[in-house]
Amino acid sequence: MxxxxxxxxxxxxxxxxxxxxxxxxxxxxxxxxxxxxxxxxxxxxxxxxxxxxxxxxxxxxxxxxxxxxxxxxxxxxxxxxxxxxxxxxxxxxxxxxxxxxxxxxxxxxxxxxxxxxxxxxxxxxxxxxxxxxxxxxxxxxxxxxxxxxxxxxxxxxxxxxKSDVDIETSIADERSESQFSSSSHSGSVNSTSSHQFSSAPLLFQRIQALSTVNQKVGTKMGTKKDIDTHHNRAASLDVDDTKMLNQKGFYRTNSSGIGYGGGSEIHSRRSSLTDEGSSSSCYSDPTSSSSQVNKDFELEKLKIELRHIKGMYAVAQSEVMDASKKMQDLNQRRSEEATRLKNLTIREEDAEEVVEMERERQEEAENEAELVRECVEREIEDRLEAEARAEDVRKEKQRLEDALEGGPLQRQQYMKFEWEEIVEATSSFSDELKIGMGGYGSVYRCNLHHTTVAVKVLHSDKSSLTKQFHQELEILSKIRHPHLLLLLGACPERGSLIYEYMHNGSLEERLMKRRPNADAPQPPLRWFERFRIAWEIASALYFLHTNEPRPIVHRDLKPANILLDRNNVSKIGDVGLSKMVNLDPSHASTVFNETGPVGTFFYIDPEYQRTGVVTPESDIYAFGIILLQLVTARSAMGLAHSVEKALRDQTGKFTEILDKTAGDWPVKEAKEMVMLGLRCSEMRKRERPDLGKEILPILERLKEVAYNARNMFAETLNDRHHHAPSHFYCPITKDVMENPCVAADGYTYEKRAIKEWLQKNHKSPVTDLPFPNDSLLPNHSLLSAIKEWRSHLIK
Missing domain, CATH: 3.40.50.620 (HUPs)
Incomplete structure (x- = not known):
């Protein structure tokens, strides 16, 4: 500037x-x-x-x-x-x-x-x-x-x-104009004549000129008496004229000096006085000099008249020019307005045509919408009839199955514990055995039936949590998945749930290093373990979202509810807030909460928080935040924004957000996981990727990359010098299993070996009892433990 x-x-x-x-x-x-x-x-x-x-x-x-x-x-x-x-x-x-x-x-x-x-x-x-x-x-x-x-x-x-500068300038202008007006009236007759003729009105110039001529005539007169008489008349004229000027319209302004009005009366009076003086001069001096003075006076009078007429002509000519210019401007504006009016008329006609076309299109669209509505109504009726028939078939099928199997299956597939057993195992709920506490109650570690378990006990004054307790009990007693926390039993009378014990705590404690009471210092999770954990969480979510007959939405997915066993195998827990939803658009598939959305801040789906509608996409949003935390090990607050900013940066700031304690990250795969997390955490659910079609294939590929990187160095070591746990060995082959599967007798075998066994035998190789059926279930937990054991060989 x-x-x-x-x-x-x-x-x-x-x-x-x-x-x-x-x-x-x-x-x-x-x-x-x-x-x-x-x-x-x-x-x-x-x-x-x-x-x-x-x-x-x-x-x-x-x-x-x-x-x-x-x-x-x-x-x-x-x-x-x-x-x-x-x-x-x-x-x-x-x-x-x-x-x-x-x-x-x-x-x-x-x-x-x-x-x-x-x-x-x-x-x-x-x-x-x-x-x-x-x-x-x-x-x-x-x-x-x-x-x-x-x-x-x-x-x-x-x-x-106005500012002070503008006010002072205005005052100075008014003073200068006042001084100019004063000086104009205080000068001599000659100076007044020469100066006033250029700025004062023509009528005032004429009066001044007449005064000058009368003075000249008085000077040329012979006797003192005539001179005195003439001066007295001139003085009388000046005084009277001054009064008349002040009374008949002369005024002073700041801009133009002098204005005037009523000049004809002043002119007539001045003429009569001039004629009177001239006649008296003629009578007093009959000589030829008097005739010459009259001629000079008349000549001067004519000159003044001519000057006045020229001034009036100039003013009239200026007014004519101004009027002509205004007329031209008016004609031009009229032409422009006529053109504009014509254009507006054309546009109005075009608009009327467009309106008519839009009206016709609207009528056609309304007719089509009516036809579509009728078709939809017919399709809904047909679908409802088909659903009713399918429901009848399902009930009939269930009735036949119950009749063949001797009655309905036992719905509660969990072991019931007595309250006295729980009190004794927890040493009357000793604080030394407490491993967690929250708004729902407390969690204790204890031994029940020679097994280390985790007991969750609701607070006695938290009767409002009974619904969550029964919800979690109902869901976990009906479903099983390797990466869902296993429910071992319950004491429904006292609101207590017994789970398998997870030795390595929660994922949040491992990422944020917030487990000071651990038995031993735990190393940070390595990047290939985090890729595997991401896949395990996604597979458990897919199992919940594809549950039949209705999908299950967790609604409180966060690192604190993802637990790790001694081999860092992850399992989703705390399904007390889970909800079964109906995705059929013809039914009320939405859930509206009277007290607002449930869950944990920063992990709640914004669309669910705004509308109260819970869908499987709500879990996808929370899963996206967890993916970003697995890569960065940072708090969830503002994490998506900071990661997206680092991802757009071209100066290499992306590598700065990676958790350095996880080892040397493969930048390409880490960026792919971050981009997947950002897509999952989009504000609108329709912009988030599909779990089965997009998320799982990407995580499956990242898991294979992590598995190959982990085994790259393990192949060079001699595994025979290291003794594996006994349950890693197949009861048939006596070798460490590569693909463990659980048979109908409840024991785990190498998949290839148990298939060959079932082709020749129908009894269990361990219990020597007949197999109830030939079904085989993959044991993902044991497989992860075996892989983790092998990964420790490279240390």
Whole structure:
């Protein structure tokens, strides 16, 4: 910004038509001037969120601040584009203050702003001078006096508060004009004649000229008496004329000096006085000199008349030229208006044709919509009939199966424990055995039936959690999956659940290193283990979402609810908030919560949080956040935004967000997992990938990459020098299993070996009892344990 530049500030409040009017007026008024700089002022309230930031995480304040700055920039874009269109220099100043007037006044003082343009509501136009409590008047009052303030309403100037410089300039102009008028009347007759003829009105020039001629005539007279008489008449004329001039319309103004009115009366009086003086001169001096004086007087009188006529002709000619120019402008405007009217008529006709076409199209669309609605109704009726028939068939099939098998199957597939057993095993719920505590109750580690288990006991005063208890009991007693926490038993009378014990705690504790009470320090999870865990979680979710007859949505998926066994095999637990939903669009497949969405903040689906509608895509959102945490080992708050920012950066910041404790990440595969996590955590559920068609294939490929990398060095070692646990060996082949499967007798065998056994024998090789059936189930947990054991050989 150079010295001497005109600084114009435009204060705006928001993005609306009033703001555009203020900006448009400022550009029209000042943009055409040279050396002008515009400043766009916007005052936003101080961040009230920062008051509570001392008690919360600083990242929350940062995210909130960035969100406010983003909204402010978006609001200023239209005004900024208007300045950019005029190609003027612009500075945008966003001020933070609770007092708008004080903030603008300080900005004017600090930056030396010469012109300030502000907006005013149209409702205060008539009360501008009556009520001075509105914001515009307050800004006008507190703005420094060296700045001129323009108040704009509806794109027009409502009020101007001039600066001290403008006021002093105006006073100086008025004084100079007053001095000029005074000097014009106080000069000599000759100087008055020569100066006043160029600026004063023609009638006044004529009166002055007549006075001059009368003085000349008095000078040439012979006797003193005549001279005195003539001077007395001239003085009388001047005095009377002066009075008449003051009474008949002469006035002084600041701009043009002297105006006039009623000149005919003054002229007639001056003529009569002149004729009277001339006759008296003739009678007093009969000589030839008197005749010569009369001729000179008449000649001078004619010259004055001629000068007056020329002036009137010039004025008339100027008026004619102005009138002609106005006529040409009017004709041009009339031609333009006629052309515009013609164009409007053509556009109106075109619009009527378009409206008619749209009306016809609307009628056709309504007819088609009616036909489609009828078809849909018929299809719904047919589908309902088909569903009713299918339900009848299912019930009949179930009845036949129950009749063949001797009655309905036992629904509760879990072991019941007595309350006294649980109290004794936990040493009356000793604090030394407590391994977890939450709003639902406490978790204890103990031994029941010679097995280490985890017992979850609800609080005695938490009767509202009974529904969650029965929900978790009902779901876990009916389904089994290698990566779902295994329910061993329950004590329904006291609200207690018994699970298998997970030695390595939760995934959150391992990622965030928050397990100080562990039996031994645990090494961080390596990157290939995290790829495997991601696949295990996805496979368990797919099992829940494809459950029959209705899918199961977990609704509280987070690292704290993903547990790890001694071999870091992951299992999803805490399904107390799970919900069975109906995905049939003809049924009410949505669940609306009376107390708001359930779950954990930062993992709740935004669409579910906004609408209360729970769908399987709600778990996909939480799974996406977990994928990002597996790669970064960071908190979930604002994680998606920071990861996406690092991913877009071209200076290598992506590798900085990777958890260094996981080892040397393969950058390509890590980036692929991060991009998958960002897609899963999209705000809208329809933009998230499908779990079975997109997510699982990608994670399956990443798991194979991790498996190959882990076994790359294990192949060079001699496994025979290391003794594996006994349950890793197949009872048939006596070797460590490669593909373990669980047979109908409850024992695990090598898949190839047990298939060959079943082809020749129908009894168990361990119990020597007949197999109930030939079904084989993959033992993923044991397979993961075997792979983990082999991975330790490379240490």
């Amino acid at each position: 150079g010295d001497g530049a005109l600084i114009v500030a435009v204060a705006i409040k928001g993005n609306n038509s009033k703001t555009k009017g203020v900006v448009r007026w400022a550009l029209q008024q000042f943009a055409s001037q040279e050396h002008v700089v515009f400043k766009l002022l916007h005052v936003q309230p101080r961040d009230s969120h920062s008051v509570s930031s001392t008690r919360s995480n600083s990242n929350t304040t940062t995210v909130y601040k960035k969100d406010v700055d983003r909204k402010t920039r978006e609001m200023l874009i239209p005004s900024r584009d208007m300045f950019a269109h005029r190609e003027v220099e612009l500075d945008i100043m966003v001020l933070e203050s609770d007092d708008v007037a004080d903030a603008i006044s300080k900005a004017v003082q600090d930056h030396g702003i010469s012109e300030l343009v502000i907006g005013a509501s149209s409702s205060i136009i008539f009360s501008w001078k009556l009520k001075r409590s509105n914001l515009s008047s307050r800004i006008t009052d507190v703005t420094p006096r060296f700045c001129t303030v323009h108040v704009i309403s509806k794109g027009k100037l409502l009020n101007v508060r």
